[in-house]
Amino acid sequence: MHSSLKNRAEKGQMSTVKKQIGRGAIYDRSGRQLAMSIKTETICVTPRNVKNKDQAADFLSKKLGLSRQYVLSKLKSRSGFEYIKRKVPAVIADEILDKKIPGVFSQSEEKRYYPYGEITAHITGFAGTDNKGLEGIEMAYEKYMRGKLGREEIRVDAKRRPILIGSRKIKKGERGADVTTTIDGNIQYAAYRELEATVKKSRAKSGSVIVMNPETGAIYAAVNYPSYDPNTPSTASADKKRNRIITDMYEPGSTFKIFTMSAYLKKFPNSDDEITYCGMGKEVFQIGKYQRTVHDHEKHGNLTHNEIIKVSSNIGTVKLAMKLKPEDLYKEYLAYGFNSKTGIDMPGEVPGLIRDLSKWDKVSMTSVPYGQEVAVSSLQLARAYAAIANGGKLVTPYLIEKIVKNGRTVYRHKVKKQDGPATGKRREKLVAMLEAVMEKDGSGKKAAVAGYRVAGKTGTAQKHRTDGKGYAANKYVASFIGFMPADKPETVTLVTIDEPEGYVYFGGDLAGPIFRNLNTMMASYFKVLPSETFTADAEGGDAARETAKMPSIKKKTFAEAKNLLSAEKIKYQSHGFGKMVIAQEPAPGETLGFGKYAQVFLGDEAQADNEKTYMPNVKGMTVRRAMEVLRLYGLKAKCTGSGFAVSQEPRPGVALKKGAICTVNFMMKDGV
Numbered sequence: 001m002h003s004s005l006k007n008r009a010e011k012g013q014m015s016t017v018k019k020q021i022g023r024g025a026i027y028d029r030s031g032r033q034l035a036m037s038i039k040t041e042t043i044c045v046t047p048r049n050v051k052n053k054d055q056a057a058d059f060l061s062k063k064l065g066l067s068r069q070y071v072l073s074k075l076k077s078r079s080g081f082e083y084i085k086r087k088v089p090a091v092i093a094d095e096i097l098d099k100k101i102p103g104v105f106s107q108s109e110e111k112r113y114y115p116y117g118e119i120t121a122h123i124t125g126f127a128g129t130d131n132k133g134l135e136g137i138e139m140a141y142e143k144y145m146r147g148k149l150g151r152e153e154i155r156v157d158a159k160r161r162p163i164l165i166g167s168r169k170i171k172k173g174e175r176g177a178d179v180t181t182t183i184d185g186n187i188q189y190a191a192y193r194e195l196e197a198t199v200k201k202s203r204a205k206s207g208s209v210i211v212m213n214p215e216t217g218a219i220y221a222a223v224n225y226p227s228y229d230p231n232t233p234s235t236a237s238a239d240k241k242r243n244r245i246i247t248d249m250y251e252p253g254s255t256f257k258i259f260t261m262s263a264y265l266k267k268f269p270n271s272d273d274e275i276t277y278c279g280m281g282k283e284v285f286q287i288g289k290y291q292r293t294v295h296d297h298e299k300h301g302n303l304t305h306n307e308i309i310k311v312s313s314n315i316g317t318v319k320l321a322m323k324l325k326p327e328d329l330y331k332e333y334l335a336y337g338f339n340s341k342t343g344i345d346m347p348g349e350v351p352g353l354i355r356d357l358s359k360w361d362k363v364s365m366t367s368v369p370y371g372q373e374v375a376v377s378s379l380q381l382a383r384a385y386a387a388i389a390n391g392g393k394l395v396t397p398y399l400i401e402k403i404v405k406n407g408r409t410v411y412r413h414k415v416k417k418q419d420g421p422a423t424g425k426r427r428e429k430l431v432a433m434l435e436a437v438m439e440k441d442g443s444g445k446k447a448a449v450a451g452y453r454v455a456g457k458t459g460t461a462q463k464h465r466t467d468g469k470g471y472a473a474n475k476y477v478a479s480f481i482g483f484m485p486a487d488k489p490e491t492v493t494l495v496t497i498d499e500p501e502g503y504v505y506f507g508g509d510l511a512g513p514i515f516r517n518l519n520t521m522m523a524s525y526f527k528v529l530p531s532e533t534f535t536a537d538a539e540g541g542d543a544a545r546e547t548a549k550m551p552s553i554k555k556k557t558f559a560e561a562k563n564l565l566s567a568e569k570i571k572y573q574s575h576g577f578g579k580m581v582i583a584q585e586p587a588p589g590e591t592l593g594f595g596k597y598a599q600v601f602l603g604d605e606a607q608a609d610n611e612k613t614y615m616p617n618v619k620g621m622t623v624r625r626a627m628e629v630l631r632l633y634g635l636k637a638k639c640t641g642s643g644f645a646v647s648q649e650p651r652p653g654v655a656l657k658k659g660a661i662c663t664v665n666f667m668m669k670d671g672v
Contacts, residue, residue: 022175041093049103147176177405214386217395253461256371263332321369392423447512451530456482480511552588634658
């Protein structure tokens, strides 16, 4: 009897809670971490045990960055247990625990950290406070990454309040699976920085870049600007969180003309020698009792098929289309995958819009052939151009390469292809037309890559008015899409710039240089040899060169240093705070390879002789690199862990005395 009552009493003193550990990491194709979990501490309190609540509130509010009133309300709570702040850096938690305030303790938990920040935000998405995925891969692959819940039995008092001694595990939790993506961190970074610079310079509304392998559909880069920091997602608007590459549709404009040409060559395969009169910059088309005026930017006169694409003639494209039946065009567009989803392994994709033939009006044949009355997504357009690049196969774009749990691969992508429309001689003719676009008198000359055969097409599409009544006078989507090398493509790249301001709004002028710079870098990165029989010059001269010599910028003002670097076409990354360059990498006179960034370290004008310095941002750096940077600023480091820096104390920009000791926490690749 006594034993039975004792067992019942003990059971009444125990409660079961669920525990989750180890959310899986997200990697790029080379094993670089795009998302990881770092250990943090949650500061908790049992209010009845806190003796001097006012004194404790003063200390905790300052250390945790909370209002004193908020902390005091927690300390005076009648509850047996309260969270004060979750996911506090370990170094801060240690300082609090060292104070040994009765009733104040910590519990270990995980916090998601995204080393690439805004650069990969639309790929990784983010997880919430409870580590549940809310956007991107984090949300789409939640069931794999979250792991399995464990259970722990804890002791409670008579009012079911936890007593933090005597707990025991009933079921051990399991770490979640790791997701490896097709994203290449280097290409993603380069694409984002190129896009960011152009959007800012042109004062555009937004922009996107997608880089895809045309043979497999693997996406090496997918960036949007503006973006947001997934480490602090609550500060970003819903608009910034939207992955425009997948979710947004727009009229493609002239990038769509090649598909009209594909339909024409299918119907008239032996029409190479045809000449089309494209008028003097304006042509009025009579369709029954309706009239439609179509404009070109210049007076072109007679043009061959190649020249129609090369100079991007709207009039020439419409004249060819008028020789076809509407159903010929409609079927060809559908064959390239338009009007349907691509099947990418991410949520939120739109199918685009090509109206059913029954809904084409009298003037549709003078609009649709050059990309009006049509809506596509960036992903659809990249896939359609990939079908020309790879010899006629429609591939399914994808982002997830494999998913691994406990060392076992539970998912691996299988390349999916289906027959596309353009093969053989027709495909060769289309590629030749797209190559002509890159010539010195073509619309895509500023996208040409020195020494390589490039096939591509410019696009400058007017946007609809917000009231739906026609097109806005000064709102455009500028774009360029192409593949390289034209004879054996490694990548398809699409660049779009939405609503640039000013007089420069053509796709070749804005999007073309981004394509050129990015593909010049990728040619070196993928070790693609220049075309033996091709020596086209790239627009921009020095911008296409392979190397540059680093100028001397130490002890220059940051403004002077930027001018010197700009003159040499050298891109840079700045570190630290201040207006004077206190160190540089590489050294003056050393060669800087194309695509490499100079490192500029900033400080105060007299920092070399001053006792004051500023804490630099070392997040994402290796232990060795972080130590080197901190040494430049006269700081000592207390390092914990290994791998990459995931947190630091104090925060970047805090003024310190030289010789001060700062704390940097590092995390290994598995992110746990």
